[in-house]
Amino acid sequence: MIAKVIVDVPTGQTNRLYDYKIPEEMEEFIQPGMRVNVPFGPRQIQGFVTDTTASTEVKRIKEITSLLDPSPVLSGELLQLGRWIAEETVCFLITAYQSMVPSAIRAKPKKRLFLAEDSEAVPVEIADAFAGKTILDWEAFPAEKKAMKLLNEEIQAGRVIVDYLLKNRTEKKMQTILSLAKEYQAAGSKHNLSGNAKKQQQIVEWMQNELGDKEIAQPELLEKTEAGRQAVRALVDKGLLIEKKTEFYRDPYKDKMFQKSTALPLMEEQQTAVDNILESLHKGRTDSYLLHGVTGSGKTEVYLQAIDEVISQGKEAIVLVPEISLTPQMVNRFKGRFGAEVAVLHSALSAGEKYDEWRKIHRKEVKVAVGARSAVFAPFDNLGLIVMDEEHEGSYKQEDHPRYHAKHVAIWRAEYHHCPVVFGSATPSLESYVRAEKGVYTLLELPQRVNRKAMPEVTIQDMREELRQGNRSVFSTLLLDKLKERIDKKEQSVLFLNRRGHSTFVMCRDCGFTPSCPHCEITLTYHHTNRRLKCHYCGHEEQMLHTCPSCQSSQIRFFGTGTQKVEEELTRLLPEARVIRMDMDTTSRKGSHEKLLDAFGRGEADILLGTQMIAKGLDFPKITLAGILAADTMLHLPDFRAAERTFQLLTQVSGRAGRDELKGEVVVQSYTPEHYSIQHAKTHNYKAFYQEEMLQRRRGGYPPFYYLAMVNAAHEDLAEVMKTADKITEYIRSSLSEKAVVLGPTVSPIARIKDRYRYQCMIKYKNEPELTKVLQSVAERYNSEIAKGKLQLSMDMYPYMFM
Numbered sequence: 001m002i003a004k005v006i007v008d009v010p011t012g013q014t015n016r017l018y019d020y021k022i023p024e025e026m027e028e029f030i031q032p033g034m035r036v037n038v039p040f041g042p043r044q045i046q047g048f049v050t051d052t053t054a055s056t057e058v059k060r061i062k063e064i065t066s067l068l069d070p071s072p073v074l075s076g077e078l079l080q081l082g083r084w085i086a087e088e089t090v091c092f093l094i095t096a097y098q099s100m101v102p103s104a105i106r107a108k109p110k111k112r113l114f115l116a117e118d119s120e121a122v123p124v125e126i127a128d129a130f131a132g133k134t135i136l137d138w139e140a141f142p143a144e145k146k147a148m149k150l151l152n153e154e155i156q157a158g159r160v161i162v163d164y165l166l167k168n169r170t171e172k173k174m175q176t177i178l179s180l181a182k183e184y185q186a187a188g189s190k191h192n193l194s195g196n197a198k199k200q201q202q203i204v205e206w207m208q209n210e211l212g213d214k215e216i217a218q219p220e221l222l223e224k225t226e227a228g229r230q231a232v233r234a235l236v237d238k239g240l241l242i243e244k245k246t247e248f249y250r251d252p253y254k255d256k257m258f259q260k261s262t263a264l265p266l267m268e269e270q271q272t273a274v275d276n277i278l279e280s281l282h283k284g285r286t287d288s289y290l291l292h293g294v295t296g297s298g299k300t301e302v303y304l305q306a307i308d309e310v311i312s313q314g315k316e317a318i319v320l321v322p323e324i325s326l327t328p329q330m331v332n333r334f335k336g337r338f339g340a341e342v343a344v345l346h347s348a349l350s351a352g353e354k355y356d357e358w359r360k361i362h363r364k365e366v367k368v369a370v371g372a373r374s375a376v377f378a379p380f381d382n383l384g385l386i387v388m389d390e391e392h393e394g395s396y397k398q399e400d401h402p403r404y405h406a407k408h409v410a411i412w413r414a415e416y417h418h419c420p421v422v423f424g425s426a427t428p429s430l431e432s433y434v435r436a437e438k439g440v441y442t443l444l445e446l447p448q449r450v451n452r453k454a455m456p457e458v459t460i461q462d463m464r465e466e467l468r469q470g471n472r473s474v475f476s477t478l479l480l481d482k483l484k485e486r487i488d489k490k491e492q493s494v495l496f497l498n499r500r501g502h503s504t505f506v507m508c509r510d511c512g513f514t515p516s517c518p519h520c521e522i523t524l525t526y527h528h529t530n531r532r533l534k535c536h537y538c539g540h541e542e543q544m545l546h547t548c549p550s551c552q553s554s555q556i557r558f559f560g561t562g563t564q565k566v567e568e569e570l571t572r573l574l575p576e577a578r579v580i581r582m583d584m585d586t587t588s589r590k591g592s593h594e595k596l597l598d599a600f601g602r603g604e605a606d607i608l609l610g611t612q613m614i615a616k617g618l619d620f621p622k623i624t625l626a627g628i629l630a631a632d633t634m635l636h637l638p639d640f641r642a643a644e645r646t647f648q649l650l651t652q653v654s655g656r657a658g659r660d661e662l663k664g665e666v667v668v669q670s671y672t673p674e675h676y677s678i679q680h681a682k683t684h685n686y687k688a689f690y691q692e693e694m695l696q697r698r699r700g701g702y703p704p705f706y707y708l709a710m711v712n713a714a715h716e717d718l719a720e721v722m723k724t725a726d727k728i729t730e731y732i733r734s735s736l737s738e739k740a741v742v743l744g745p746t747v748s749p750i751a752r753i754k755d756r757y758r759y760q761c762m763i764k765y766k767n768e769p770e771l772t773k774v775l776q777s778v779a780e781r782y783n784s785e786i787a788k789g790k791l792q793l794s795m796d797m798y799p800y801m802f803m
C-alpha cells in the first residue's frame with residue numbers, strides 16, 4: 001500500500017504529492033487526512049496523507065516513519081476543499097491544509113489514548129495494551145496490524161478517545177469525580193471505618209447528608225470537607241467511594257450562566273426569510289440568500305430560528321461573524337438558544353481553548369459553530385446551513401497565505417453539502433447586492449426595525465463651521481449639548497472614534513519633520529502607555545523625541561487623536577460624565593472586553609467611548625445617542641472601497657442607538673458633510689448610496705464591474721525588484737486576453753516594509769479563465785529566488801488592502 005503525502009515544506013519545489021510506502025501494521029489504520037512523519041532528504045518532516053493507492057511508479061520508495069494522528073484531522077471534504085483553495089488563491093497545498101487545523105495540533109503535541117467510560121466493551125487486545133490503566137501514550141500502542149485495526153474501530157465507536165497533549169497549560173484536563181458506593185448512600189447508613197479514621201468518617205457523613213447518590217468533583221469535595229487527598233484515596237481503596245475520571249473542556253464560558261431564550265414570534269418579513277431558507281434546507285438545494293435588513297431588524301433571530309430547524313433535522317450549522325462582533329453578547333444569543341450544542345471559535349481564546357472548541361466539532365458533540373473567518377473550516381460532515389453575518393466585512397478575507405475569502409469557501413461548502421447559505425447585512429457589499437439584483441442570490445429584505453421602531457434621527461455637524469467659530473475641540477457644541485442632556489436624563493451614549501487614519505504621529509511644528517521607521521516607509525506611531533514611538537509593520541521602537549533631529553526645534557509634538565486623548569478632553573469638558581473607554585489598550589487583557597461591556601450594561605457609565613470594536617453588535621436598551629467624532633477619516637485612504645466603508649461604518653454606529661423603547665439620535669461630525677456616503681447614511685438610504693457608488697465604480701473600472709487581482713513583489717535590492725516587477729507585469733500582460741487591464745508595475749503605497757522595497761501590479765478583468773494558471777507559473781518561475789529568501793512574491797485574488 002502506498003500513501004500520497006503532501007509534506008510540510010511550503011516551497012514551490014515541494015508543492016506536489018510524494019509517494020511513501022505504508023508500513024504493513026498501519027495498512028488497516030491509515031486514512032486520508034491523517035498526518036504522518038516521513039523521511040525527506042536528510043530529515044524527518046510532517047505531512048498530510050491525502051490518498052492511498054495500491055501501487056506506485058516510484059522505484060526506490062521510502063516508508064512512512066510514524067503516524068501522527070490516530071484519527072484523521074481533515075475529512076475527505078476538507079482535503080478536496082484545500083485543493084480548490086490552493087488553486088483559486090494560488091498558494092501551496094500544504095499552506096491551505098495547515099490553515100484548516102487548529103494551531104495547537106500543528107505543533108508537535110504528544111498524543112494519548114484514553115479509554116472512555118464504557119471501557120468494558122473494548123476487545124481484549126485493546127484492554128491488554130492499556131494494561132489496567134485508562135491512559136496510554138500513542139507511541140506505546142503496539143504497532144501491529146491486528147491491534148491497529150481494532151483500535152481504529154474502537155476510536156470510530158468512541159470507546160477510545162484520542163487526545164493531543166498540548167504544551168503550556170493547554171493540556172486537556174481530566175477530573176476525578178467521586179460518589180458514595182451504593183450501599184453507603186443513605187444518610188446514617190453503616191460503615192466500618194475505624195474510630196481513628198476521623199477525617200474519613202467526616203467525609204462519608206458529609207457526602208451522605210449533602211449528596212446522597214450525587215457525584216462531586218474531587219477538588220470541590222476537598223474544599224467542602226477540608227480533607228486531604230490521602231483520606232479520599234483511602235476511602236476509594238476501601239470501596240466506600242467510587243472514583244471515575246472524566247475529561248472536561250477548558251470552556252471559556254463555563255462560569256457563565258446563559259439565560260435560556262426561546263423563539264420569538266416573528267415579524268412578517270422575518271417569517272418570509274425563515275420560510276425561504278428552510279425550503280432550501282428541506283429540498284436540499286444550495287441557494288444563496290442575501291438578507292438585507294436594517295440595523296435592529298432582527299436578522300439574528302432569523303438565523304436562530306433557521307438553525308433550530310437545521311438541528312432538528314439532525315444537521316449542523318456554521319455561523320460566521322466578524323472577529324470584532326464576536327462579543328460576549330453575540331455568543332450569549334447563540335448559547336442562550338442552543339446551550340451546549342454550540343462551539344465558539346474565537347481568536348481571543350488560548351490555543352488550548354481553541355483546540356477544545358474545534359474538538360467538540362470534530363467529535364460531533366455540538367451542532368453549531370459560531371466563529372470568525374476560519375470557522376468556515378469547522379469540521380462538520382452534515383451541514384444544513386451556513387450563515388455569514390455582516391457579509392460586507394473586509395475581515396472575511398484573509399490577508400496572509402492562503403489569501404482566501406470566507407464567502408467563497410462558504411459557497412463551496414454549501415454546494416458540497418447541498419445546503420443553503422445566508423449572507424446578512426444592513427449594508428451589503430456592492431458585489432453581493434449586484435448578485436442579488438441579477439438573481440444569483442435571492443434577496444430577502446427586512447426594511448424595518450423590529451416592532452416598526454423608528455430609525456434614529458441623524459444630524460450632520462460641519463466641523464469646518466465649528467472651527468470658523470473658534471471651536472478647536474474634537475467635540476462640536478451640538479454633540480456636547482446632547483451628551484449633557486443624556487447624562488441628565490440618565491440615558492447612555494456611545495462615542496465612536498475611527499482609529500484608521502487617526503493614529504497618533506509626531507511632527508515638528510517648525511519644519512514639519514515626522515519620524516518614520518528606518519526599515520519601512522511609514523510614519524511611527526506614538527504610544528502613550530510607554531511613551532515610545534513604534535512601527536506598526538515591523539515592530540521597530542524608539543524613544544519619543546524631544547528635539548527635532550532636522551531643525552533642533554523643541555516644538556516637536558504628537559498629533560492625531562487617540563481614544564485616550566479624546567477621553568481626557570471629554571472629562572475636561574464634561575467632568576460629571578462617567579466614561580468607559582474601549583480600545584486596544586483597555587481590552588488587551590483576556591476578559592476585559594466583557595467586563596467593560598457588562599459594566600456599561602449595568603449602567604455604571606454614561607458614555608462608552610471606543611474604536612471599531614464598539615461599532616457592531618451592541619444591543620443596549622439605554623443607548624439613545626451615538627456620536628461619530630470624525631466621519632471622514634477613512635474617505636481619503638487610497639482605497640476604492642473608502643466611500644463604501646464610510647457608509648457602512650456610519651450606518652453600523654447609528655444602528656446602536658434607540659434599539660429599544662427610547663428613541664435614538666445620532667450626531668455625525670464631518671469635514672466633508674456633502675459627501676454622498678455621509679448624506680445617504682443620514683437618510684438611511686442604502687439603495688441611493690448603492691446607485692451612486694455603482695456609478696463611481698463603473699467610472700473607475702472597479703468591482704463589481706471588474707474583478708481585481710494583485711501581485712506584489714518585494715526585495716531588499718531596489719533595482720532588482722523593479723526589474724522583476726517589470727518582467728512579471730509584462731508576462732501577465734502578454735498571457736491574458738486583450739480585455740484584461742494590467743496596471744503597473746508601480747511602487748506600493750507603503751514603499752518599503754522590513755527593509756524590502758515593494759512594487760505591485762494590479763489586474764482588472766472580467767473573464768480570464770487562465771489567470772490563476774498564469775499567476776501560478778509566475779510563482780513557479782521565481783521559485784528558486786524565493787527559496788533563497790531574497791525575493792518575496794504574493795498573489796492576491798481578492799485584494800482588500802491596497803497599502
Ligand SMILES: Nc1ncnc2c1ncn2[C@@H]1O[C@H](COP(=O)(O)OP(=O)(O)OP(=O)(O)O)[C@@H](O)[C@H]1O
Nearest residue numbers: 264265266267295296297298299300301450617655
Ligand atoms: N420577532 C421579534 N419580536 C420581538 N423582538 C425581536 C424579534 N426579532 C428580534 N427581536 C429583538 O430585536 C432586537 C434586534 O434584533 P437583532 O439584534 O437580531 O437585529 P439585527 O438585525 O441582527 O441587528 P444589527 O444588525 O443591528 O446587529 C433584539 O433585541 C432582538 O431580541
Ligand SMILES: [Zn+2]
Nearest residue numbers: 508511548551
Ligand atoms: Zn524641525
Ligand SMILES: [Zn+2]
Nearest residue numbers: 517520535538
Ligand atoms: Zn518598520
